[in-house]
Amino acid sequence: MTRPSYDLVIQGAGPVGCALALGLRRSRLRILVLEARPRTDTPADRRSIALSWGSRHLLDALGQWPLATPASAIEQVHVSQRGYFGRVLIRASERGVPALGYVAAYEGLSRGMRDALTGLSDCELRQGARVLSTELAPDRIHVRVDDQGSAREFDAAMLVVAEGSADTVVREVDYEQCAIVANVRAQRPAQAVAYERFTADGPIALLPFGEEFALVWTLPSEGAKALARAGADALLASLDRAFGSRLGAFMAARDLGIFPLRLRVAGPPAHPRRLALGNAAQSLHPVAGQGLNLGLRDAAELADQVCAAPGNLGSATLAETYLARRRIDRAATVAATDLLARLFLGESTLQGCLRGAGLAVTDAISPLKSTLAKQMMYGLRL
Ligand SMILES: Cc1cc2nc3c(=O)[nH]c(=O)nc-3n(C[C@H](O)[C@H](O)[C@H](O)COP(=O)(O)OP(=O)(O)OC[C@H]3O[C@@H](n4cnc5c(N)ncnc54)[C@H](O)[C@@H]3O)c2cc1C
Known part of the structure; x- marks a missing residue:
């Protein structure tokens, strides 16, 4: 079967998945962002988010400041x-x-960032498209999707999981x-x-x-x-x-x-073609308001690495460099938040x-x- 082919598929258009896609807007990579929730979904998530001063800078660099929401x-x-x-x-x-x-507001922030994706020339956003499973091939990753009730398949050099919850949890x-x-x-x-x-x-x-x-x-x-x-x-x-x-x-x-x-911390990636970001890598207690701020830093680092060497997409070099550069911030934020919660x-x-x-x-x-x-x-x- 021929599958539409992309450089990168992002699973989840929450704020972290969107931040990665926006951070890659000048890379000229072909990107597909898959979001399970349909566009017409009525906002149900009532949380508000405290964005740090550092996150404001990251959002500014993505052309998202001021936010599209109060x-x-x-x-x-x-x-x-x-x-x-x-x-x-x-x-x-x-x-x-x-x-x-x-x-x-989380909903306003997410919606504003999703709307910004629709203006990008090399990025396609599909809403109402839930990733069901993935399969590794020697040089690609195949992604099976329920796309508004129809089964579809895509294929990419790399998949970033930003779906908000971790599948392989070590802690x-x-x-x-x-x-x-x-x-x-x-x-x-x-x-x-x-x-x-x-x-x-x-x-x-x-x-x-x-x-x-x-x-x-x-x-x-x-x-x-x-x-x-x-x-x-x-x-x-x-x-x-x-x-x-x-x-x-x-x-x-x-x-x-x-x-x-x-608190849920994901294990190391099983394969460099499939990396987890944001809450898919670590979900924290909200006591210090750090989860999204940490996820935005994850997205910024990965976007920087990919833009610097797009040919490394899906490679062990990219995964190792990215994980090494994020290790201290992630470990320190997880530990500090867990300590405060107790x-x-x-x-x-x-x-x-x-x-x-x-x-x-x-x-x-x-x-x-x-x-x-x-x-x-x-x-x-x-
Ligand atoms: C009560 C509360 C308060 C919080 N307050 C703060 C705060 O003040 N500051 C802060 O920094 N953080 C805060 N957080 C944490 C913050 O909300 C999360 O860290 C942040 O939402 C993570 O973003 P994300 O994009 O990784 O995941 P999410 O926001 O969960 O987005 C994931 C997206 O993936 C989609 N998806 C899921 N499964 C699939 C699939 N199979 N295929 C395709 N799409 C899929 C979902 O529909 C969703 O749109 C708080 C959390 C809670 C619970």
């Missing part, structure tokens, strides 16, 4: 712990940047937690300050989004599901109790959603006091705070 600046990040002293305050002005990062942690997301309004409007408040049940992130806050509240799974079922009024009352009075009372909540939380859990007073002292020390010691701010803003891209 984004709100984060000028300060305030980290605290319920019931104990100590806090860390990081200000954009002290770092010499106008914003530490930005908040945008998996079920945190037995879920994140409740919603847009909430407090008595005091959001003024470009992001709050991360650790409680014994899990962290509460309130990210400034217009005058409202995008809430990401981690709770033990059963409690989170019960709260999500109970609806907006119950959520507001619980949030008042858990967050405290810093922003006055919480008055309205809309667009509630819930996500189970797991560190603040538990009711012990001694632990609470030690963590409080840790926050106070981090705030007071400039090099420590600076390291934290740099990691948050840029990651560890070599």
